[in-house]
Amino acid sequence: MKAVLGTMGDEVKVFGFWASPFSRRVELALRFKGVPYEYIEEDILGNKSPLLLHYNPVHKKIPVFLHNGKPIAESLVILEYIDDTWKSNPILPHDPYDRAMARFWANFIDDKCFPAFMKAVMGPENEREKAVEEAGDCLKTLESALNGKRFFGGDAIGMVDIAANFIGFWVRIIQEIAGVELLSADKLPALFKWTDEFVSCSVVKESLPPQDKISAAFKARIDQAQTNTRP
Amino acid sequence: MKAVLGTMGDEVKVFGFWASPFSRRVELALRFKGVPYEYIEEDILGNKSPLLLHYNPVHKKIPVFLHNGKPIAESLVILEYIDDTWKSNPILPHDPYDRAMARFWANFIDDKCFPAFMKAVMGPENEREKAVEEAGDCLKTLESALNGKRFFGGDAIGMVDIAANFIGFWVRIIQEIAGVELLSADKLPALFKWTDEFVSCSVVKESLPPQDKISAAFKARIDQAQTNTRP
CATH class of the missing domain: 1.20.1050.10 (Glutathione S-transferase Yfyf (Class Pi); Chain A, domain 2)
Structure with a gap:
């Protein structure tokens, strides 16, 4: 049920920076899972958006992951969440x-x-x-x-x-x-x-x-x- | 099955240092789960044991967790492992x-x-x-x-x-x-x-x-x- 919910009708957004290997992690995980997402480019070197600061007030950094309006920061935490939520093509082993x-x-x-x-x-x-x-x-x-x-x-x-x-x-x-x-x-x-x-x-x-x-x-x-x- | 296996007949060891809040994390998690363990005090300020260096060659630090001879280092990684292995009294939420x-x-x-x-x-x-x-x-x-x-x-x-x-x-x-x-x-x-x-x-x-x-x-x-x- 969760996998179906996860791949249909969900709003998934990634705030990233094109040259960052950290937001790339999130994008790669979503692509391996086949989860569609909207990508939002952040100007992290010059002018971070108010949205980024709102969603990640603690670190004020990309990547930020948004799932149906709920934000998650920190790329490895996001990878775990993606694997916990969309079960197909696991990125963590079972054992x-x-x-x-x-x-x-x-x-x-x-x-x-x-x-x-x-x-x-x-x-x-x-x-x-x-x-x-x-x-x-x-x-x-x-x-x-x-x-x-x-x-x-x-x-x-x-x-x-x-x-x-x-x-x-x-x-x-x-x-x-x-x-x-x-x-x-x-x-x-x-x-x-x-x-x-x-x-x-x-x-x-x-x-x-x-x-x-x-x-x-x-x-x-x-x-x-x-x-x-x-x- | 895993929970039963986890609480009976397992060999569980913790290499720690009495004043360390990091090895204390591992001990606390095991105590909350009711998992018996053997504690091994390490002289981390003076003379680390060859066993510690053998089990954690990358960081050479406590805590090291040993479950049936298999070592795990890094306290938060160990906490996740303990929660994945012994299901009673979860320390991570389900959602x-x-x-x-x-x-x-x-x-x-x-x-x-x-x-x-x-x-x-x-x-x-x-x-x-x-x-x-x-x-x-x-x-x-x-x-x-x-x-x-x-x-x-x-x-x-x-x-x-x-x-x-x-x-x-x-x-x-x-x-x-x-x-x-x-x-x-x-x-x-x-x-x-x-x-x-x-x-x-x-x-x-x-x-x-x-x-x-x-x-x-x-x-x-x-x-x-x-x-x-x-x-």
């Missing part, structure tokens, strides 16, 4: 231990990988070398977490793959621009192969922004960050 | 939206409240004033999240209450030692009342460490932190 592992790795990506990677390419110059090492260690850890599987979710894309979309798509672009090589076929063959598999999936491919637009946007942001943090 | 809200507030406590509070009492001296303000804002936000309810979980203690145990027990002790008043009956009447209700619950009361031992331990830690960060 409690496997679910725990999925949550562990999704949190690892947010708490360790993402901050280390951003610091490695945009952080203060004197902290960048250490951050590159940290980001490299994070990716090495993810390589071992794949443990011979095609996706983190096993044979199909699941919550960890969706959470890791910035590694699957953004990292290979950004490291070229920043001149930092963290992820390569030589260094991390399993994770590199995963990025290929991930972006080759048709649902993912259709959902991602154009690569040249991402390149240009990140180039501008990295140039700015590196100028600002030069001693 | 998907309420579950999302519980996850949101539990994450808010970890991502915002805890770091702000620690910085406010132990951070570098020149950052302390700003951190006190931030911690105060966090507690104000939690006050509004209570929204007239007895517990964050409604009429009964749930995941957010368990996650917030450091506010229910530790904060009132620590702020006295540090000479910072953030939580009082005047400033935040609902949250202050919640701390009374929380520590009065018999399961909580039996599980908490002695107040004078906590006072002494934090006094030593705060003195040390404040000495180290004096310019």
